[in-house]
Amino acid sequence: MEHLLQVEHVVRKFGGLTAVDDVSLYLNEHELVALIGPNGAGKTTLFNLLTGMVPATSGVIDLRTNKQKYDLTHKNAMQIADLGLSRTFQNIRLFKNLSVMENVLTAMTSKYKEGFMTAVLRLPSFYRTEQEMKSEAHQLLEIFNLSAEEQTLAKNLPYGIQRRLEIVRALATHPQILFLDEPAAGMNPEETADLTDLIKYIQEQFKITVLLIEHDMSLVMNLAQRIYVLDQGKVLASGEPAQIKANPQVIKAYLGEGAD
Template identity: 70%
Template sequence: MTTILKVEHLEKVFGGLTAVADVSMQLKNDELVALIGPNGAGKTTLFNLLTGVIPPTAGMIYFREKEKLVSINNKKTYQIADLGFARTFQNIRLFKNMTVLDNVLVAMTNQYKEGFIKSVLRFPSFYRTEDEILKKARDLLAIFDLDKDMYKLASNLPYGVQRRLEIVRGLAMKPKILFLDEPAAGMNPEETADLTRLIRQIQQQFHITVLLIEHDMSLVMNLAQRIYVLDQGKLLAKGTPSEIQHDKSVIKAYLGEEG
């Protein structure tokens, strides 16, 4: 598989605190990779670095554009999103007072190519594009069983359905990489099982790269093809789920020394 994202010696320092230290990693096309580690390990900070929310103190981030890896270190968040990055957050960030359909339509604005003049003057091509995008949004909601709720306010949905909508909204951006930050947080076992099926469906049907932060180890071990482990901002281990399960340094970081 081709490498789509490459990170070399990434570092982030806040004042005197090093949150991410000398992290190198790679993501390949159409694979699901998990990022795990104890609380405070630097996982969300790493996500924020990769998606342009914060700039790195040192190190390089490369993304594959037109058959070659190019640096995205100095790009703005919206520019990185335009390249094909989409993400969710630990705390659900839906537009709570908008409908389910409108939440998805907002994410699809990057697919309007009519330009300012045509949009203001409402040329026929503008309406054709609008109809096409509306159909795509409804079709996407139907795939993930959200079409029956499309006219409900996002705030009125159950927690697990809100989480599903947030992921589908990210998918509506037609990303090349989908970053999921603790999607199972606050879910009961039934909701977590539904989430596992949802992520697997996205992987199989849309063939995009997924990077997942998660504390639910059963979900991680069921889904991930490879796993990176962070501890105190440093890369502690990497490998397949089986390799990580038997890695002594990982066991020590999670469970402490054996008595």
């Protein structure tokens, strides 16, 4: 069986430090997978490798889609985004002084490309594209209950709503794979419960693959079909949630003796 994303023996070194050490993993279409582990385990560095933020020192990252194979190992973030990989960040990265609508429209520019002369001369196709973008943005904001906030500046939104907007902006790029880096960080229990429902909805309704970094184990165990555990840059274990909860190495390294 060919996997949507195949990562083989990936290493990332920063000087004398090996942050990601011989990591191999895979993602299938329409799958929700979690990546867990203690702080400093290399989880975000691995995300950065998969999304082109930093290059791998060695190893191979392959995307197989539309009956084609793409080597992502040496592509940059923009090239990888164009192939359908999108992400959020541990620290929310919105355009704080732009409105909710403007944040979503900005994300769409990679999918709605107009020629230079078309844009400069404001040809009819420019206005058609602009209207298509606004229409799609309106639909996304309505789906995620953000319509009332369309003209609100991102910096004026409550934290939980900012996180939701960041996810909507990532979806506006039409991703095949959505990488979520600690989306529940800083959220209260009610916000986390809402986020759990939101991620489940996204994965089911948009038919995309989700890779999730998260420390909230209730969220992970409720959502993930498979889990990879990273420790000191290496894959310590992988499997279904029940297998991970019962794994003695994982309990010792991360979950703790009292894990339930």
